[in-house]
Amino acid sequence: MLAEEQKSVLHSGTPTEKQARRSMLLTALYIAQEQHGYLTKEALRRVAERLGLPLNDVYSTASFYSLYRMETAGRYAIQVCDGLSCHLAGGADTLTDYIRQELGIEVGETTPDGLFTLQTVECVASCGTSPALRINDELYENMTPDKVDRLLDQLAGR
Amino acid sequence: MAFERILLRNVGRPNSEKIDTYLEHGGYQALRKTLHEYTSEDLIEMLKKSGLRGRGGAGFPAGLKWSFMPKDSDVTKYVCVNTDEGEPGTFKDRLLVERDPHSVIEGAIIASYAVGAHRAFVYIRGEFFLGVKRWMKAIDDAYARGFLGKDILGSGFDLDLSVHRGAGAYICGEETAMLESLEGKRGEPRLKPPYPAQVGLWGQPTLVHNVETLACVPHIVLRGPEWFASIGTEESKGPKIFCVSGDVQRPGNYELPLGTTLREIIYEHAGGIKGGRKLKAIVPGGASTPMLTSEHLDVPMAFETLSKAGSMLGTGGITTMDEDACIVDAALRLTRFFAHESCGKCTPCRVGTQRLMGILQRIEDGHGREGDINRLLGLCHGIMGHTFCPMGDAAVNPTLSSIKHFREEYEYHIEHHRCLAPLQ
Ligand SMILES: Cc1cc2nc3c(=O)[nH]c(=O)nc-3n(C[C@H](O)[C@H](O)[C@H](O)COP(=O)(O)O)c2cc1C
Ligand code: SF4
Ligand code: FES
Numbered sequence: 001m002l003a004e005e006q007k008s009v010l011h012s013g014t015p016t017e018k019q020a021r022r023s024m025l026l027t028a029l030y031i032a033q034e035q036h037g038y039l040t041k042e043a044l045r046r047v048a049e050r051l052g053l054p055l056n057d058v059y060s061t062a063s064f065y066s067l068y069r070m071e072t073a074g075r076y077a078i079q080v081c082d083g084l085s086c087h088l089a090g091g092a093d094t095l096t097d098y099i100r101q102e103l104g105i106e107v108g109e110t111t112p113d114g115l116f117t118l119q120t121v122e123c124v125a126s127c128g129t130s131p132a133l134r135i136n137d138e139l140y141e142n143m144t145p146d147k148v149d150r151l152l153d154q155l156a157g158r
Numbered sequence: 159m160a161f162e163r164i165l166l167r168n169v170g171r172p173n174s175e176k177i178d179t180y181l182e183h184g185g186y187q188a189l190r191k192t193l194h195e196y197t198s199e200d201l202i203e204m205l206k207k208s209g210l211r212g213r214g215g216a217g218f219p220a221g222l223k224w225s226f227m228p229k230d231s232d233v234t235k236y237v238c239v240n241t242d243e244g245e246p247g248t249f250k251d252r253l254l255v256e257r258d259p260h261s262v263i264e265g266a267i268i269a270s271y272a273v274g275a276h277r278a279f280v281y282i283r284g285e286f287f288l289g290v291k292r293w294m295k296a297i298d299d300a301y302a303r304g305f306l307g308k309d310i311l312g313s314g315f316d317l318d319l320s321v322h323r324g325a326g327a328y329i330c331g332e333e334t335a336m337l338e339s340l341e342g343k344r345g346e347p348r349l350k351p352p353y354p355a356q357v358g359l360w361g362q363p364t365l366v367h368n369v370e371t372l373a374c375v376p377h378i379v380l381r382g383p384e385w386f387a388s389i390g391t392e393e394s395k396g397p398k399i400f401c402v403s404g405d406v407q408r409p410g411n412y413e414l415p416l417g418t419t420l421r422e423i424i425y426e427h428a429g430g431i432k433g434g435r436k437l438k439a440i441v442p443g444g445a446s447t448p449m450l451t452s453e454h455l456d457v458p459m460a461f462e463t464l465s466k467a468g469s470m471l472g473t474g475g476i477t478t479m480d481e482d483a484c485i486v487d488a489a490l491r492l493t494r495f496f497a498h499e500s501c502g503k504c505t506p507c508r509v510g511t512q513r514l515m516g517i518l519q520r521i522e523d524g525h526g527r528e529g530d531i532n533r534l535l536g537l538c539h540g541i542m543g544h545t546f547c548p549m550g551d552a553a554v555n556p557t558l559s560s561i562k563h564f565r566e567e568y569e570y571h572i573e574h575h576r577c578l579a580p581l582q
Contacts, residue, residue: 014360022341022342023322025342026339026342065325068325068326082491083495088403088478123248125248127248128410130403
């Protein structure tokens with residue numbers, strides 16, 4: 001690129017309106033996901049329309065990020081950390097096995113009543129207070145099967 | 159042995175995240191001093207003199223990075239605060255952001271002033287729900303007290319700061335992937351050079367820093383670069399937060415001078431190994447850094463000494479494994495992380511990490527085949543240096559380093575179809 005051209009790029013208004021709109025995509029996807037707990041086709045289409053982006057581009061971006069869901073999940077997504085530190089703290093496998101038995105589902109599945117989904121995730125930056133798990137927006141540290149028990153009861157309204 | 163808490167001085171106080179708590183303990187004094195006493199050149203000089211190196215993993219000299227930002231005042235420039243912390247074994251940035259966000263904001267404002275940026279962004283890992291809340295509240299309060307916005311503290315300097323939430327992708331911690339994600343795209347790394355300081359967010363020069371790096375800045379301004387440089391070793395200056403986890407008695411964050419030995423951190427501060435067992439392996443600086451063994455306990459945690467020992471300081475996230483740990487299992491878990499998190503842009507990383515994981519898994523399951531160790535090594539060499547971003551090199555470290563130090567455990571697994579470690 002010519003030095004002059006480069007200069008004019010650097011001095012231009014930034015971001016452009018189009019770039020600014022695009023940068024809102026991740027936020028827009030979060031908002032769209034809130035309504036049904038996952039990104040429906042309709043929701044993706046609406047986001048694409050509102051931001052003036054091609055649908056396949058919106059879909060491709062959304063699918064890159066693990067926090068956007070393309071299918072339904074239970075009301076409570078239980079995400080057990082499967083990282084090395086949590087494993088060493090005696091957690092990951094024990095907790096996952098325990099929850100599998102309690103809920104009668106495998107990792108990746110949802111209970112028939114639609115209440116719980118069980119997932120494993122990578123390090124959640126709680127290795128100093130491991131084992132850790134997340135349920136929706138909450139982080140739970142220093143977990144034991146007993147604590148999991150109480151938590152499940154509480155969430156199930158038992 | 160007690161070392162003054164510098165970066166963590168506030169985190170234990172009640173309501174440590176509140177702006178009033180921060181102000182009561184000298185908060186925003188460094189910003190005041192900066193805006194009224196120093197020019198951009200002064201600050202860059204100070205940073206260089208302090209010897210501060212990035213705490214996000216790469217350890218690049220911060221002052222040098224600031225000096226790479228173009229000086230031209232009509233060029234739009236940006237500052238980004240990297241709060242994407244996701245490197246397994248690392249949990250320091252989350253602590254700072256949740257418990258002392260203003261120390262990071264103050265550092266970010268000083269950095270923005272030094273490089274002439276009027277717009278700054280926080281990029282935070284999507285999973286850090288509390289962190290997002292704390293960041294937003296802290297930023298609102300900083301605006302309300304005149305530390306952000308127009309004409310900060312009557313200096314004529316303007317700065318806007320806002321929070322962008324990521325959405326679950328480790329690779330977005332890599333600075334160019336982070337910029338893509340901030341632009342609302344898939345978080346795939348860009349080719350470097352050009353570096354973000356030349357061509358960054360929306361093509362503009364952008365200064366990217368880790369949370370802990372920025373938290374050092376107010377202290378350097380207030381207490382002087384000579385004071386900062388008096389802490390640490392020849393090439394590694396200042397305090398560092400070491401995250402200790404795994405098989406220790408007291409896991410947690412410990413702030414100590416760079417250059418503190420692994421032995422002191424693990425045995426004096428973290429209480430040694432649980433149940434009086436023996437230490438076997440150490441991952442010294444997050445999952446990306448090569449494993450070490452108990453023979454390396456006297457290595458100081460500093461950039462130069464770790465590199466001499468065949469590893470890296472990385473993030474300072476120390477994971478410890480005792481004699482009962484299965485090394486193949488550990489390598490498998492660490493590799494699985496990279497395989498999951500590969501962004502898929504280049505084949506050696508995308509396919510190579512899957513293959514590594516497959517072979518490690520079969521060895522761990524007792525189905526290892528003759529020649530598997532060489533197969534692993536061959537794959538590692540095929541990945542190393544052949545990927546688009548540094549994650550490819552990181553991804554082979556668990557395998558390469560564990561074979562280097564614990565080859566006999568691999569051989570035992572393959573020969574006897576089971577683990578050598580007693581409890582597995
Ligand atoms: C795969 C990968 C992941 C990274 N993740 C992070 C991260 O989560 N946080 C961070 O501060 N730096 C991370 N980095 C380093 C950044 O690219 C960059 O060097 C750093 O944010 C610069 O800040 P510093 O100079 O203050 O360390 C990562 C690098 C790579 C290659
Ligand atoms: S090395 Fe891995 S993470 Fe980096 S660009 Fe290639 S595929 Fe993506
Ligand atoms: S390994 Fe589980 S929180 Fe880090």
